Amino acid sequence: MIAYVLRRLALAIPTLFGIVVLVFLLLHLAPGSPASAVGSGESGRRVSAAAREEMRRLYGLDRPLPERFARWIGRVARLDLGDSFVDRRPVSARIREALPATLALNGLALFFTLAIGIPIGVAAGGRPEGPFDRTSAIVLFALYSMPVFWAALLLQTLLSVKLGWLPLYGVSSDPPPTGLAGVADRLAHLALPVTCLTYASLAFFARLVRAGVVEARSQDYVTAALARGVSRRGALWRHAFRNALLPLITLLGLLLPGLLSGSVIVERIFAWPGLGRLYFDSILSRDYPVVLGLSLIGAVATLAATLAADLAYAFADPRVREGS
Amino acid sequence: MKIRRLLAILVLAIACRAKEDAPRPAAGARPDPTAAPAPALGFLDESREGTPVEGGVLRRRLIGEPATLNAVLQSGLPEQQVLQYVSRQLVDFNPLLALVGNLAQRWTVSDDGLEYRFFLQPDAVWEDGTPVTSADAVFTIRRIVDSKVPSPVFKPLFESLEVIEAIDPTSFRTRFRDRDAFHAYAFALPLLPAHRFEGQPFLKARDNRAPLANGPYRVAKWKTQQSIELERNPLWKGAAGHFDRIVFRIVPENSVAYRALVEGDLDETWIDEPLKERSASDPRFQSCCRVVEFYNLDYNYIGLNNRSPLFSDARVRRAMTMLLDRPAIVKSLYAGSARIISGPWAPDSPAYDASVTPLPFDPHGAGELLDRAGWHDSNGNGTRDRAGKEFEFELLVSAGSNAGRQIDEIFAAELLRAGVRARIRPLEWATFIERVDSGAYEAATLGWAAADPNPDPFPYWHSSQFPPRGLNSSYFSDPAADRLMEDARHELDPEKRRQIYHRLHRVFREDPPVVFIANATQKYAFRRRVHGLVTSPLGLFGFSPGPLSWWGTPDEDVAATRK
Numbered sequence: 001m002i003a004y005v006l007r008r009l010a011l012a013i014p015t016l017f018g019i020v021v022l023v024f025l026l027l028h029l030a031p032g033s034p035a036s037a038v039g040s041g042e043s044g045r046r047v048s049a050a051a052r053e054e055m056r057r058l059y060g061l062d063r064p065l066p067e068r069f070a071r072w073i074g075r076v077a078r079l080d081l082g083d084s085f086v087d088r089r090p091v092s093a094r095i096r097e098a099l100p101a102t103l104a105l106n107g108l109a110l111f112f113t114l115a116i117g118i119p120i121g122v123a124a125g126g127r128p129e130g131p132f133d134r135t136s137a138i139v140l141f142a143l144y145s146m147p148v149f150w151a152a153l154l155l156q157t158l159l160s161v162k163l164g165w166l167p168l169y170g171v172s173s174d175p176p177p178t179g180l181a182g183v184a185d186r187l188a189h190l191a192l193p194v195t196c197l198t199y200a201s202l203a204f205f206a207r208l209v210r211a212g213v214v215e216a217r218s219q220d221y222v223t224a225a226l227a228r229g230v231s232r233r234g235a236l237w238r239h240a241f242r243n244a245l246l247p248l249i250t251l252l253g254l255l256l257p258g259l260l261s262g263s264v265i266v267e268r269i270f271a272w273p274g275l276g277r278l279y280f281d282s283i284l285s286r287d288y289p290v291v292l293g294l295s296l297i298g299a300v301a302t303l304a305a306t307l308a309a310d311l312a313y314a315f316a317d318p319r320v321r322e323g324s
Numbered sequence: 325m326k327i328r329r330l331l332a333i334l335v336l337a338i339a340c341r342a343k344e345d346a347p348r349p350a351a352g353a354r355p356d357p358t359a360a361p362a363p364a365l366g367f368l369d370e371s372r373e374g375t376p377v378e379g380g381v382l383r384r385r386l387i388g389e390p391a392t393l394n395a396v397l398q399s400g401l402p403e404q405q406v407l408q409y410v411s412r413q414l415v416d417f418n419p420l421l422a423l424v425g426n427l428a429q430r431w432t433v434s435d436d437g438l439e440y441r442f443f444l445q446p447d448a449v450w451e452d453g454t455p456v457t458s459a460d461a462v463f464t465i466r467r468i469v470d471s472k473v474p475s476p477v478f479k480p481l482f483e484s485l486e487v488i489e490a491i492d493p494t495s496f497r498t499r500f501r502d503r504d505a506f507h508a509y510a511f512a513l514p515l516l517p518a519h520r521f522e523g524q525p526f527l528k529a530r531d532n533r534a535p536l537a538n539g540p541y542r543v544a545k546w547k548t549q550q551s552i553e554l555e556r557n558p559l560w561k562g563a564a565g566h567f568d569r570i571v572f573r574i575v576p577e578n579s580v581a582y583r584a585l586v587e588g589d590l591d592e593t594w595i596d597e598p599l600k601e602r603s604a605s606d607p608r609f610q611s612c613c614r615v616v617e618f619y620n621l622d623y624n625y626i627g628l629n630n631r632s633p634l635f636s637d638a639r640v641r642r643a644m645t646m647l648l649d650r651p652a653i654v655k656s657l658y659a660g661s662a663r664i665i666s667g668p669w670a671p672d673s674p675a676y677d678a679s680v681t682p683l684p685f686d687p688h689g690a691g692e693l694l695d696r697a698g699w700h701d702s703n704g705n706g707t708r709d710r711a712g713k714e715f716e717f718e719l720l721v722s723a724g725s726n727a728g729r730q731i732d733e734i735f736a737a738e739l740l741r742a743g744v745r746a747r748i749r750p751l752e753w754a755t756f757i758e759r760v761d762s763g764a765y766e767a768a769t770l771g772w773a774a775a776d777p778n779p780d781p782f783p784y785w786h787s788s789q790f791p792p793r794g795l796n797s798s799y800f801s802d803p804a805a806d807r808l809m810e811d812a813r814h815e816l817d818p819e820k821r822r823q824i825y826h827r828l829h830r831v832f833r834e835d836p837p838v839v840f841i842a843n844a845t846q847k848y849a850f851r852r853r854v855h856g857l858v859t860s861p862l863g864l865f866g867f868s869p870g871p872l873s874w875w876g877t878p879d880e881d882v883a884a885t886r887k
Contacts, residue, residue, distance in 0.1 A: 030755075031754070031755040031758055031759070032752070032753075032754025032755040032757075032758050033754070033758060035476075036754045036755075036757050036758040036761065037753065037754035037757075047476045047480070048479065048480035048483065048783070048794075048795065049761075049791070049792055049793050049794060049795070050479070050480070050483060050793075051474075051475070051476050051479040051480055052761075054471055054474065054479070055474045055476070057471075058472065058474055083528070086391045087391045087392055087532075087533075088392075088527045088528050088532070089528070089533075097548050097549075098548075098549065153579060153580075156580065156583060157583070160583065160587065161583050161586065161587060161608075168580065168583055168584055168587055168589060169575065169580055169584065169589075170550060170573075171550065174551060174571065174573075268576045268577055269577050269580055270580075271549075271550070271573075271574060271575045271576060271577070271580065273547075273548060273549030273550050277549060277576070278549075281388065281389075284752075284753065284754065285754075286754055
C-alpha cells in the first residue's frame, strides 16, 4: 500500500509541472495583454502607446518568456504567488478573501447533490424501467438541459421579485443581522445560488448512481442475498449500492476540485464574491499572476483529489491495491 | 419618459459597459462657460425643483469592483464613481463643459499657453486635519509622470510636462513643452496626500484601498466584491451632498441590477435598450422608478484601415458610409434615440458643426463610387474585384457588444448586395482592442467613449499618430486635415478654435477616414425617491456637482417590504 501511494505521488509531480507549464504558455501566448485590457473591459478608454509600453515594462512583460516563467516558478517554490496586476495586492490575499464564499456555496451544493442524487439513483435503479425510473429520467433530463443562467433569472424573478421570499443577490443583508438571525440571513442568501448549482449536477449524479445500481442488482450476490431472505430494500442498499459506490468514488474525486473552481455564471448573477468571479475577471483583465495562482491551486486540488480517490478506491477494492 | 415600443432589437450602445463618465481631465482651454452649445433636448435639470431633503442613504450600483482608490492609479469607471465623493479635483467641468475651480480657486495661463499657475483654496483640509497644499499637487503630478507608476488615465495628459514645482504652500506652476489648447483639462485631477505616502511603496500603499478624503464623504467600509460604503467627512466645509451615506453595491449583471432597483436594493442603475423597453411594460417598475435618458459625447463608428488597399481610396470610404443604412439602425436598433453623425464628435460637442449633413444611405451612389475607384465584378462571381483582388475583408467586433454585432449584420447584408464581402469576426475585448490598436485589422466596429469633453482629434486622426506610437489606428492621413488639427490645438481662443473644427468637420465629411455611425442616448433607471438629477453631455457623473446634487425622500414601499 505504501509503495502504491509513493508511486502515485511520484507520478503527480510531473503531471503538476506539465499543467503549470501549459497554463503559463496558454496565458502568455493568448492575444491581449494587461495593458490592452485596462479600464475594466470596454470603458472605451484608449491608453496611449507610451503608457502601454510603460505598463508592459512595469509588469515585466518586456522580458523573454522563459525568464518570466523562471521568475514565477522561483517565487512559487517559495510559496509566493506574486502580486495582482490589477490591485497590486498579494494574489494569496485575494484568493483567501474569495475562498470562503465559494467553499460555502459549492460545499452545500455538493452536499445536496449527494443527498438528493443518491436516493433518487438507487430508487430508480432498483426498478429499472419502472414508473419512478421513467418519471425521474424525464425530470432529471429536463433539469439537466435547463441553462443555469436562465433558471437563475427565473428563480430570482419568482422567489425574490414576485414573492419576496428570498434575497435577490449577495451573501448577506446590509447591515447583516447578528446571532441566529444572521445565520438565517446567510442561509437565505445561499438558497438560490445553491439550488442553481445543485440541480444541474444532480441529474448527472443520480443517473450515474442508477446505472451502477442497475448493473449491480443483476449480479449473483444480490440474487443470493434475496434468496437468503434479505428484504428487497436491504439487498438494494447494503449489497447493490455498496458495489455501485465504487465508480462514485472516482467521480467524487473529480467533483471535489470543483469546490474551489467556483461557477462563473452563478457567481456573477448572484453577485457572489467568490473564486469564479475572481477567475473570470482576472482572465478578462489579463491579470496573469491571479490566473496562474488560481490555476495552480486548481491543479493541485485536482491532483490531490484524484490521488485521494485512487487511494480510497484501493482501500475499498483490494483488487486495485494488489495490482491484479 | 417617452416610451418607444418599436421592434428594437437589443441595444447596447457600443459603450455598453455601463458608462458613466466620471471626473477626469481633458479638452478646452480657459474657463469659457459659453463654449458649449446649450444642452439639447432630453437634458435634465432638476436642481431647482423641490426643497432638498437632507439625510438618508443613496444606494448606487457599480458594475465591477474598483481596482484601487488611489486617484493616480485608477483605470476604470468604478474607481471614478467612488472617488468623485471622496477626492476633490483641482478643477471640475460644469454641466456646460466649462472648467471651474474646485481645490484650485483660480489659475492663470501664460501668453504662450505653456505655463499654468494654480492657486489652491487655503482652507482645504484632508480628513486627518492636515491642509491640502501645493506639495500634494506636486507629489501627485510627479507620481503620474513617474515611469514606475502605471497611470493609464492621467499619463497621456502629462506626456509633455516639462516642469512641475511648488511656488509657495498654496500655489504651484507647471510648464509643458508644447502648446496645447487642452492642457488645462489635465488638471481635472484629484490629489493625493503626499504625507501619507512617505516611506511607503506607492503601488502597495495602505491608502490605495483606504484613501484619505478631502471631499464631502469618506470611505467607511469596503467589502471586497460586495460593497463600498461612504459616510460624511466631518472635516468637510462647503456645499455638501444631501445624503448621509452612499452605498455602492457591486452588481455585475445588468438584469439583476434592474431587479434590485425594482426591489429597492438600488436607487439607480445603467440600463440598455431592452431593459428600457421592459421597464415600459412593467407596472412594478413604473410605480417605483423612472427612466432617465440623455445624449452624451459617445459615438460609434466602423474603423477602416486606410493602409489596406481596399480602403486607401477616399471614394471607397465614402461608399462604405453610403452603404451603411444608418437611418434604419437608428430606428430599429436604437428605437429612435440616436443621432446620425458626420464627423468624429457627438453633436453636443462644441467642435461639431450641425450644418455638415451626414452622407445619405445610397447604395446606388455607393456603387458608382466603387465603380469609379476601379472595383468591378469582372469575373461575374458576384464580388467586386480590382487587379485580381476580390473586395472582401474581415470585420472585427467586440464579442460583448450586441449593438456592434447587429450593426455589422446590417452592414454586411447591404455590402453583399453591393458586391462586397465582409466576414464578421467577434473577438474578446482585450484581443479585439489589441488588434485595433496595433493596426492589424481591415475593419472594426468601435465605440468612442468620451471621458471628458476634449474634442481634440489630433491623437486619433493625425498622420503623425500611426501605431505603434499613436492611436490613429485607421492610418488616416489627409494633409488638409493634419494642418487644421495642428492649428486647432495651438489656437487658445475658443471661438477661433471652434471655427477651425468646423472647417475640419467638412474635410472629414468629404474624406471620411472611417464610417461614422451615431450618437445614441445613455439610459439610466432611478427610483422615484431620488430627486435633483442634472445631466450633461458628460453624462450623469462626470461633472460638478454631478451626483452631489441628488437628494432623496424616504422610500416607503421598500421599508414596507423585506430586508
